[in-house]
Amino acid sequence: MSAVEASAQSIEQSAAEPASRPWHRLLAPFAVAVALLSAFLTFVVLTGLTPIAPTHEIVVTFLLINGATILLLLGIIAREVWQVVQARRRGRAAARLHVQIVSLFSVIAVLPAVLVSIVANVTIDRGLDRLFSVRTRAVIENSLIVANAYVYEHAQLIRGDILGMSNDIARARPLYDQDRQTFRSLLTSSAKSRNLPGAMIIDKDRNILETAATGIRQDFQTPAADFLKNVTEEDPQIAVFIEQNYVAAVIRLRAFQDTFLYVARLLDPRVVAQLQQTQASVKEYAELESRRLGIQVAFALMFTVIALTVLMSSVLIGLNFANWLVAPIRRLMGAANLVSTGDLHVQVPVIKSEGDLASLGETFNKMTQELRTQRDDLMNASGLIDSRRRFIEAVLSSASAGIIGVDGAGKIAVLNRSAEKLIGHSESEVLSKPLSEIVPELNDLMATARSSAQRLLQGQIEISRDSVERNLSVRVSSEQTGQSNESYIITLDDITELVTAQRTSAWADVARRIAHEIKNPLTPIQLSAERIRRKFGKVITEDRPIFDQCTDTIIRQVDDIRRMVDEFSKFARMPKPVIEGEDVADTVRQVVFLMRVGHPDVDIEADIKQEPMHAKFDRRLISQGLTNIIKNATEAIGAVPPGEIERGHINVIAARENDDIVIDVVDNGIGLPKESRARLLEPYVTTREKGTGLGLAIVGRVLEDHGGRIELNDASALRPGARGAWVRMRFSVLGQAKDAGAAESNEIKAEAVTGN
Template sequence: MPQDNVNSSSYYLSEEYLRKKRRRTRWAVFGLLILLIVLTALEIYIQGSHISTPIASNIAVLLIVNINIILLAILILIVAKNLVKLYLERKWKIIGARFRTKLVLAFVVLTFVPSLLLFLVASGLLTNSINNWFNQQIEKSLKESLDVVEGYYKSSGKNILLYANMMSELFYEKKMMNRENLQSLRNTVLKKRVDYKVDGILVFDKKLNLIAESIEPDLKNKLIADKLDPLLRRALKGEEVMEIIQIDNKSLVTGISIIKGEGLTVVSWFLSNEIVNKIKNIVSAFEEYKQLKLLKYPIKFSYEITLLLITLLILFSAIWFGFYLARGITVPIKELAEATKSVAEGKLDFRINVKANDEIGMLVESFNQMTSDLRAGKLAIEKANEELRKTNIEMGQSKGYIETVLENIATGVISIDSHGRVSTINQAASRILNVSPQNVRGEAYKKVFDASYLNPVRAMIKGMNEMENENAESQIRLMVSGRLLTLMVNVTVLKDWEGKYLGMVIVFDDLTELIKAQKTAAWREVARGIAHEIKNPLTPIQLNTQRLKKKFKEGSSDFENVFDESTNVIIKEVEGLKKLVDEFSRFARMPEPNPRPYNLHKIIDDTLVLYRDTRKGIKLLTHYDSRIDNINVDNEQIKRVFINLIENSIDAVNGEGVIEIKTFLDTGDKTVKIEVTDNGAGVPDENKDKLFLPYFSTKKKGTGLGLAIANRIIADHNGLIRVEDNMPKGAKFVIELSA
């Protein structure tokens, strides 16, 4: 078998030549397709349009036929050129020529036979269709339709003339044209228009003066102004007049009859628009048929040329598509063979620049990807090693920095891994818990810390699990080396991105000294408040005692009255002091809460019962969240909180206003929120931070302990209480308790 000659016709195989040739071929095919589509559309348009002159249609059709013949010749030349080119490539043994020849012949055989059959069948159908267009039956039907149209017009005109003649005879016999009978004439005209169901009746005297009418004013004006005068003059000469007048795109049948030398009768009637349109369509169809009949054979020949042109175009497309497919296979394979040889020689940077979207393209892309992977392999390994070295250095630096930070902060940090071993403990944690870091790291936390340490933290973790939280914070008290410490502890569960448990981190701050300082400051504030509250009643006691002493020494005659007044004042102030001492004792010795499941809404309702009938000017409203059931609280203590808040709101609204209590359930945080609002004067911003301090009060007779007691009770229930502004007016107390 002879081998392909790769070296022959180098320019013929050059990429630049092939690219230019392919571009020219594409433009030629594209131009032929566009021209064929335009000419075919033009031919169809001419045959379907309303061209009035057969000469123009003949010229256009013949022009299209001639152009189609020219296109047919060009297409035959292009097909022949491609076949000759294929023969020469095979003769010169150009690479891929045999494969292209087989592929092109296969496409020609597959397309020529069906295209030829399609041409023969389509040509026969076209001939039958054109013959059916111009058969005698259609022409006869169109002519008979025109006869029907003409008969309809004549019948309508005869009817109108008959009505006009009948009325003229009636007017003449009844002598209605006389001046004394004009009113009878007008009445008769009105009646006859209704009887005959016509659109207008006009009666003129022999001087063409209108003497009677029954017609729409607009129609009368248009009829008299433009159309009627010449018809009237023809009728006066004795001519029988019947005309179809076009008014506003409507056909008006008008008949005129003479009244034996005395005048004229005009009767008009509009033809139905639907009938008129159908008549126009019939006339138009007959005219088009006559024009198309003249173009029967040119049209038939043009269609056959077009079918032949399409058949050859399909054949050319098959040849061109065969070349295209062959080129898409042979060129990448040639490039791939050369590239494989280069890679075998060690040139890993070789790349094939062939565009293909099929399996050959996937093969070329895979080869390019393989060489790229081989070339990038060493670079990737070197880069990975360098990045790994830098990462190790950065991790070492980061680890050292984190360890330095942990060792120098005042907050204790302990991390426990998933196996329960202590992995990290900083200096602050060692100092607070009085343990040695060397003895703790790597050991099980249950072994390192005794039960007194673990129990409070275990309680926190148990609460986290019950509430399905991953973080918990609480203030606990521990006995460490004989010293009672108060710690704020935060426990956080560690998980990876898949949710796998990695351990936990325990962070705690020593609040012992801070709480001592706060207690000292609080008691100092309490002492100052007590001194102030005691000083207030001592002044009137002292003054009244001095007054008694003075009156007694003077032996005053009103000593008894003064004695009663002074002793009453002293007793009243002493009772105030006793009440103050009782309130202070109650605040200082608040009993521990005894929480049990209680219905929160029932506690609120029981509290409001005390006020509903006693405060006439105050409206008490409630809005409950139905999702809230029982919560663990001390019934009496929580009731006392509500009493203090309601009393405070009553004082704020000054005897008249609205107090509302709302409850909400936060399912996310699993907390119950209670809001007590009023529309009173509100709380100034500068007093909000002091409102819950002992002995702080803005009321003249207030002890300053009511809200402090409420705050203490809520704190003992592990809750929060705060004050906010109520919009648009008043104050809002918000309580948050565990659900």
């Protein structure tokens, strides 16, 4: 293996080892934690700080656990040392430095551990010798003797008091039988004089016969009946109640039959508490003295285990620290060897926790980065350009407005999907082609933009693609490039529906005014013409045919004008639809029947795809709209030159598509014009000589009120090779627009669809 390959492997191993073996990094801390925990548990158990008694089995168990943890630490240390030795043999970078640091930390760890162990054992021995010395034992025993002397003194005092009181009571035996109140007073005075808060006379069954009224409320426990059998008249029995804080005595009374005197005296509570504490201390001291050898052995073992644990932990920590210290140096040395061979892409992994060594790695990485800056700048610039291009393409493809990018030479450079739909060409067809050839309607605006000093220019154009005319709002913004020529961004917004809605609203207002101004004089004109004919018809003898023809013409033209005004009024004041549940199939069938009767020379057929076909709509308005469309179809058939078709034919197809009702009217007439087809839906636009141009506008408005629209197509789009027109009525099953806000924003929306 060459030096360069060894260096590369060293860098890869140093960088990959922490990520590939995380358990290896956690094993050493885990082993140290377990060893310290076992040592701590051994300490608390052997010192009696836990409910677990330090029996022989417990001690052996804890020693085995500590031994196991020490063996685990030894195994980890041996493994680390073996890895260091193997790295030295393989000639890895910084292997000698690694061995030196490990040796230094091992020596530093061993010396303090040994010193602490020796000092701890000597300290324990000296401490135990002083604890169990003769002077300490004498002090503890004397404190118990002093406390017992206080109790003994009170016992002797109460002995004399009870003997004196028993003699007094024996002499007052007649008073007990004759005057019990005086006897009770004698008993009370005797108890108070002797400072006895409790004095009572009881029988052999522990029944209280008399009690001294000393004024001190204290419950004194009377002796048991079996105990009273052994009490004599000369030797009183004395008892000390430490918990109840008093000393009591009982004696059999002379001159009484099985009667006893029971007295009690309170002790000083502080002295009693001290007595209890002294007794407990003496007992504990005796137990410790009996376990002295075991304690010495336990503490010696505990300190030995702790010393070994600390020693092994220190060595292991030293090894880990050496690994942590040598790893970045090893990576730097390996990277330097790779740089010396001309590899400028080498990067040293930088770990922030390594401190100054991490800064050294950062400096090395900056150095290699500066060496390859000139070459990488070109690659980065190319990547940046590609990234920006992809971003711009994503933005343009998602924009609802059409966007066309034009370079300084007037050629198309960018075209998004919306613009493709508006101009009728795909991006692949028009890239690098002159804009004037693809969209000649923009020539005037582009000429103005080039000659104007303004950076933004707005305007409107009309374009026609695939027999569909659209009104577009155009914004042309210029961008100065590094050359003398400018590039342009053209934004196209389809405002066809908005313009149509504005025109319809304006025409509705005009129709309202025309109907109002023209309808008023029609009736007087008609009445005057009829009166002239009645009054002068018999008088005029010359040129009578001419007179009749003129009056008839006036009356007929007035009727025609009135009919036209009625259509104006109807368009201006469209009734609000009354939405009710109806059957579309029945409605279509009735309209077809009436039109078939009215036009027997034309074959009118109804094709109902579903019966019944329930929906919500205004039956009168939908019937009126369908009648207008079929009537237009019959007129289109009548306009066909003789001989081109054998017989007129109209197909009315009713079906349901999802949530819409669709009624198609297909004829074989002269068809719809290719140019300005969308304007047929505007008021007063017609291709017939006597037409008002309001029929399709009214139908479109009715359908919009029902949440739908009217579509104008060629019959060949439905039936290839056929002639004539295909008109589709579409409205919602619910009888209202899905988007109410959109329905309110425009007064009339009608869409001309010529393709799909």
